[in-house]
Amino acid sequence: MDLTNYRGRFAPSPTGLLHIGSLATALASWLDAKASNGVWIVRIEDIDTTRAQPDASEGILNQLARFGLISDEKVIFQSNRIPVYQQYLNSLQEKGVIYTCGCSRKKIQNYYEELGEIIFPHQEIVYPGFCRRNPPNHQTPGALRIKIPDNTIVNQQWLNKEVGDFILQRADGVFSYQLAVVIDDHYQNITHVVRGADLATNTPRQIWLQQVLEFHTPTYRHIPLVLDPTGNKLSKQNKAEPLWPQTTEAILGNLARIAEHLGLNLPLDQPKTISSWLHYAVKAWRDQKRLGIPTG
Numbered sequence: 129m130d131l132t133n134y135r136g137r138f139a140p141s142p143t144g145l146l147h148i149g150s151l152a153t154a155l156a157s158w159l160d161a162k163a164s165n166g167v168w169i170v171r172i173e174d175i176d177t178t179r180a181q182p183d184a185s186e187g188i189l190n191q192l193a194r195f196g197l198i199s200d201e202k203v204i205f206q207s208n209r210i211p212v213y214q215q216y217l218n219s220l221q222e223k224g225v226i227y228t229c230g231c232s233r234k235k236i237q238n239y240y241e242e243l244g245e246i247i248f249p250h251q252e253i254v255y256p257g258f259c260r261r262n263p264p265n266h267q268t269p270g271a272l273r274i275k276i277p278d279n280t281i282v283n284q285q286w287l288n289k290e291v292g293d294f295i296l297q298r299a300d301g302v303f304s305y306q307l308a309v310v311i312d313d314h315y316q317n318i319t320h321v322v323r324g325a326d327l328a329t330n331t332p333r334q335i336w337l338q339q340v341l342e343f344h345t346p347t348y349r350h351i352p353l354v355l356d357p358t359g360n361k362l363s364k365q366n367k368a369e370p371l372w373p374q375t376t377e378a379i380l381g382n383l384a385r386i387a388e389h390l391g392l393n394l395p396l397d398q399p400k401t402i403s404s405w406l407h408y409a410v411k412a413w414r415d416q417k418r419l420g421i422p423t424g
């Protein structure tokens with residue numbers, strides 16, 4: 129592949145400011161793009177208005193700038209692209225691959241629990257297809273799901289996973305992350321996605337949707353999550369500290385910590401400015417890591 133065509137992205141949801149874990153994803157995606165002479169784009173994934181925090185988008189862009197990570201193209205906001213998502217949803221509806229579902233998460237969870245399976249709070253559950261088999265009556269408001277033929281297994285590198293009919297639009301009208309991310313990765317011609325291992329279970333769903341919409345599939349890499357001392361994922365939900373270092377020294381300290389987490393070997397005597405640190409890190413990433421980040 130001609131790596132000058134590399135197009136990568138960092139796509140934060142503005143549910144809060146970046147913490148060390150989300151910044152690790154930003155840096156890994158930036159390094160992989162730069163080490164491949166590629167383009168790196170920031171996209172703000174703010175379609176879920178029930179979760180977006182006021183000012184978080186601006187705050188995230190300021191944080192990234194502080195760390196020297198600047199989008200090579202105009203930052204796009206998903207909240208400005210609702211009509212596009214609607215158009216694709218209509219086209220899928222015309223293909224007859226969508227149905228309405230009135231099931232709550234609780235109902236699906238209970239079904240699995242009765243089978244003796246434990247479901248974790250943010251786990252993507254494979255939908256057992258109740259409303260596909262027994263459609264709710266037309267009056268019931270519901271989410272829209274895509275129909276995946278039974279026992280479909282999507283294979284991509286380490287992924288080999290049953291997908292299950294997943295949601296494209298929620299009952300409250302919000303388009304799903306899966307739909308919007310697939311449309312935008314295609315719209316922005318993304319060739320490489322580098323993101324956290326917590327999103328790896330979404331990848332087969334996204335690949336499936338790309339196939340239905342006849343989009344290309346980017347190369348995916350998932351980086352290991354930064355964990356807190358008790359072994360839990362750092363997240364905005366569990367109040368991970370936002371990164372807002374005041375001094376260059378503190379920023380370099382954060383960058384060094386992330387480099388270590390990503391398994392990047394840098395010389396002990398690291399550069400003293402952010403731009404030269406990034407310059408060395410790109411070189412190191414090119415030699416040691418490019419397209420070869422450990423998978424989660």
Ligand code: GLU
Nearest residue numbers: 139140141173309323327
């Ligand atoms: N917006 C998603 C998040 O912040 C990430 C999207 C992606 O990288 O695919 O969790």
